[in-house]
Amino acid sequence: MKEYRPQEIEPKWQKVWEEKKVFETPQYSQKPKYYALVMFPYPSGTLHVGHVKNYTIGDIVARYKRMQGYNVLHPFGYDAFGLPAENAAIAHKIHPKKWTMDNINTIRGQIKKMGISYDWNREVITCNEDYYKWTQWIFLKLYEAGLAYKKPGAVNWCPSCQTVLANEQVKDGKCERCGTTVTIKHLEQWYFKITEYAEKLLEGLDKLPGWPEHVKTMQRNWIGKSTGAEVDFPVEGLDKKIRIFTTRPDTIYGVTFMAIAPESPLVLELVTDEKRKEVEEFLAKVALEDRFKRTSLEAKKEGVFLGRYAINPLTGERIPIYVANYILYEYGTGAIMAVPAHDKRDFDFAKAYGLPIKQVIKPKDGEWNIEEAPYEEEGIMVNSGPFDGLESKAGIEAVTKYMEEKGLGKKSVQYKLRDWLISRQRYWGAPIPIIYCDKCGIVPVPEKDLPVKLPENVEFLPTGQSPLTLSEEFKHTTCPKCGGPAHREVETMDTFVDSSWYFLRYVNPKLEDRPFDTNDVNYWLPVDQYIGGVEHAVLHLLYSRFITKVLHDLGYVGFDEPFQNLFTQGMIYKDGWKMSKSKGNVVSPDDMIEKYGADTLRMYILFMAPPEKDAEWSDAGIEGVHRFVKRLWNNYYKMLDIINASDVEEAEFGREEKALRRKLHAMIKKIKEDIEGGFKFNTAIAGLMEFNNQLSDYLESVENPSKKLLREIAEKISLIISPFAPHMAEEMWHDLGKETLIVEERWPDYDEEALKEDEITIVVQVNGKVRGKVTVPAGFTEEQIKERAVESVKKLIEGKQLVNTFYVPGKLVNIVVK
Ligand code: ANZ
Ligand code: ZN
CATH class of the missing domain: 1.10.730.10 (Isoleucyl-tRNA Synthetase; Domain 1)
Known part of the structure; x- marks a missing residue:
């Protein structure tokens, strides 16, 4: 009998598939289309079996659909810009491009040995000029639409990666990539106005039943929509107002102080001379603190009285104004009305500073001791003048309506989502296609001059500045508008910009005059099945949805969601840990293929656990x-x-x-x-x-x-x-x-x-007399047949004693009773 020799048959069939071009996808076909996509890798080294799990799952889907008569698009590529390449350049004096391309060649070889059915003609590498030219084109389109802008501000800075980070790249105050505690820097940076799409990004989630619920929840929470009201509190003795945002206008009769964020210019405008010194000291202290820690729910509540009072516009009460560490400058209006009876943070602050706690909401049933803990749920309004007795929901509406009529406030919607910071102080990324001219100001690079190429010979030094800053050749240019001397933007784009549209490029990977063909992408997209890691829930998956919606609104694509169905696979652990080179617990697919063959490795990866679950190798x-x-x-x-x-x-x-x-x-x-x-x-x-x-x-x-x-x-x-x-x-x-x-x-x-199971019909006798028939599956045992026979004559033999049953195989059962 023929022996199983995967090491011989696997390369043989891989060659046949390649020679016969079986996985090359025709652009159009009579068959229905199916776009199966896996998240492309960052080529930072060789692949381990955890990566390969992603591609194996994708390959099952692609091959299964192909065998069901679909025209399947199943492409692969590399998210090839980014920090590790540049760090390798600094550490080993090897150019990031060489490092990246070497890794890509290794990975491609690994994947080919797995027998994955990719159409290799469509390979996309984001650090190639023919790709990043179009990443720059997307920047220009956003710029023209007013969706890319430059602004100064406090940004997240990773001291280890030596670059700024988008909010999405900061997890619990730490750099998403390297885990270093993030600090704040004041820089002028480029942003994409993703906030303008907050509502569309939320609404779109409701049209994605094929996404896991937990990913949608993470995106909803990240976008963080809150509905409430903005209210103006006049300041006593000054011609100024403090605007606050609240989600609970029904608690306005319970305001006992106001709190302003330390970063707000209002603080120094309002503080009295007596209090100025104390407040300035407080601001200096807070400035040194970690913003993420300072505003966490558990952090100790601290603040200083400004010596000033505001007037509650509904009650006319005098309200002391504080600067407080738990107020975020970037959210809402950067100031709040504090209601300690019904908000935990305000409660903690009031307890610390001996401020009154006034209950204005009571539970629908039962009592609540407000001195012990705040009552944060909705309930019935009390101590609230004409609004007493209203339920919270109705109260919120009634108070808001009243304020709108009196011009005291208005309904307001706030989002936690911030604009997407896309500048990076690094070399290995797509240069931002912008020129600065002393005469004309900010001038976008004309489309015909794209790509703005990365200069090859630069020095890689860990300076915290882009190496492009040091490249005279790159920096100096002429202004496209006036022809005068000008200089280029030296920062590059976040690599998440590169990966926010690669799924479009797969459709037309070689197109030279456009990033993609509108008809072609409208045929192939949305992606029918996207497969990847859940770690991208609010990064790549949110950014891709945003860019798709922008391209849709600008008329370049006909769909407004890129991924119809999403599957997030679990990770593979080894010895209880995530696989990593530093832990030395990496399982290499190459070794496994050599030992068992790719087919065994594929089967094992699929068999070890439900694919959405983490599993231990x-x-x-x-x-x-x-x-x-x-x-x-x-x-x-x-x-x-x-x-x-x-x-x-x-x-x-x-x-x-x-x-x-x-x-x-x-x-x-x-x-x-x-x-x-x-x-x-x-x-x-x-x-x-x-x-x-x-x-x-x-x-x-x-x-x-x-x-x-x-x-x-x-x-x-x-x-x-x-x-x-x-x-x-x-x-x-x-x-x-x-x-x-x-x-x-x-x-x-x-x-x-x-x-269908075969059936046989058996005659049932009682004491030798035919009493009926039963039909049973042919596979039934004698015991099962007898049981059915007795059951069928239950009424007849009720009250009698069963003495015996005889079975004539395939023919009859005789039941003997007394
Ligand atoms: C009064 C109030 C009474 C509030 C009450 C809550 C409960 P979300 O749901 O996150 O949007 N707030 C507003 N802006 C803030 C800021 N910049 N920094 C810190 N806190 C801020 O929360 C909105 C609530 O958070 C607002 O409603 C405000 O407190 C506070 F019983 O106003 B509330
Ligand atoms: Zn100019």
């Missing part, structure tokens, strides 16, 4: 799957031996054959449902394992196996496993005598008829 686990793969192979070639033996007679289907055929079709049904019902590849493979055992039993126990049945099983098995273990499937199919490639065949459907 186990050497014993892959061993086990490898043994299964070999058993399956052996059964297959045992079947082929029987099928091809001339001295074996064709036998009729007996009971065993019918039962095995039923199991075959039940398995096809199960695997189909597992795949289509949501990526249940692990149970699909378990189903295959179970069937393989049943097949073994049959082959071992039956003397004269049916050739016809074995031929059907062999055919179906190879087709079924083709998306999972494509090389082995191809080899089996070929050895079965087929002249086509299995990848171009249809995935099998199950035979509804075969699923």
Whole structure:
């Protein structure tokens, strides 16, 4: 019998697929389209099995859909700009481009050995000029639309990465990439106005039933929409007003102080002379503190009285004004009306500074001791003059309406989302296509002058400034408007800009005069299935949606959501840790392929856990799957031996054959449902394992196996496993005598008829007299048949004692009663 040698058959079939160009996707086809996309990697080294999981899942989807008659687009590329390349340049004196391209070559080789069905003609590399030219074009389009602008301000600075970070790249006050505590710097930087799309980005989520709920929730929370009111509190004795934002206008009768953010210019405008020194000292102290810690819910509440009072516009009460550390300057209006009875932070502050706590909302039922804890829920308004008795919701409306009528305030919607800071003080990114001219000011680079190329010979030094700053050749240019001397923007774009549109470029990767063709992208997009890590929930996935919506509104694409369905896969751990070079716990796909073959590795990755769950790598686990793969192979070639033996007679289907055929079709049904019902590849493979055992039993126990049945099983098995273990499937199919490639065949459907169990009808006698009939599955045991027979005559024998039952196989049951 033929031995299983993955090291021979895998490269062989990979070559055939390549030569026959089977994975090259026609731009248009009669078949329905299907765009299967995996998040492209950052080429920072070699891939480990965790990365490969992503591509394996994508490949199952792509191959399965292809075998269901779809025109499948399944491309691959590299998110090739970014810091690690530049850090490697500084550390090893190797140019970022060389470092990146070397890594890409390694990764490409690794993936090809996995047998992933990519259309390699569509490979996209974001650091290539023919790509970043169009990233710059997108910048210009946003600039023209007023959606890219430059402003000074406090920005997040990573001292280790030596560059600014977008808010989305700061996790719990730390750099998302390197974990260093983020500090604040004051810089003039470029932003994309993603806030203008806050509402559209929220609304769009409701049209994405194919996204996991938790990812949508993360995006909703990140956008952070709050509805409430802005109210003006006049300052006593000054011709000034403090504007606040509140989500709880129903609590306005409970305001006992006001609080302003330390960064607000209002603080120094309002403070009295007596209090000035104390306040200035407080501001100096806060300025040194970590902004993220300072405003966290748990942080100690601190502040200083400004010596000044405001007037509550509804009650006319005098309200002391404080500067307080827990107020964010960038949110709402940077000032609040404080209601300690109903807000925890205000409560803590009031307790610390001995300020009154006045209850104005009470629970619908029961009492609440407001001195002990704030009551933060909605309830019934009390101590609120004409509004007493209203429920919070109605109260919010009534108070807001009243204020609007009196010109005291107005309804307001606020978002937590901030504009996307896209400048980076680094070399290895797409240069921002902007020129500064002393005469003309900010001048965008004309489209015809794109790309603004990165100069090759620059020095890489960890200075905190872009190396482009030091490149005279790059910096000096002429103004496109007036022709006078001018200089270029020396900062580059966040790499998340590169990855916010790569899925469009795959459609027309070689187009020279446009980033993509509108008709072509309208045909291929939205992406039918996107697969990647959940860590991008509010980064890449939000930015891509934003850029798509902008391109849609500018008329370049006809759809406004890029990804119809999203699947987030779990990670692979080793020895309880995320795989990383520094932990030394990386499992390399190359080693596994050498040892077991790519088909085993693919099967193991899919079998180890539900693909959305994190899973722990186990050497014993892959061993086990490898043994299964070999058993399956052996059964297959045992079947082929029987099928091809001339001295074996064709036998009729007996009971065993019918039962095995039923199991075959039940398995096809199960695997189909597992795949289509949501990526249940692990149970699909378990189903295959179970069937393989049943097949073994049959082959071992039956003397004269049916050739016809074995031929059907062999055919179906190879087709079924083709998306999972494509090389082995191809080899089996070929050895079965087929002249086509299995990848171009249809995935099998199950035979509804075969699923039906055979039935037999049994006569039921009581004390020897015929009393009826029962129909039971042919596979029933004697015990089961007798049980059914007794059940069918239950009424007749009620109250009598059952003495015995006799069974004449396939014919009758006689029940003896007294
Ligand atoms: C009075 C009040 C009474 C409030 C009450 C809450 C409960 P979200 O849901 O996050 O939008 N706030 C407003 N601007 C702030 C800022 N810049 N820094 C810190 N806190 C700020 O929260 C809105 C609420 O957070 C606002 O409603 C305000 O406090 C506070 F029983 O106003 B509230
Ligand atoms: Zn000029």
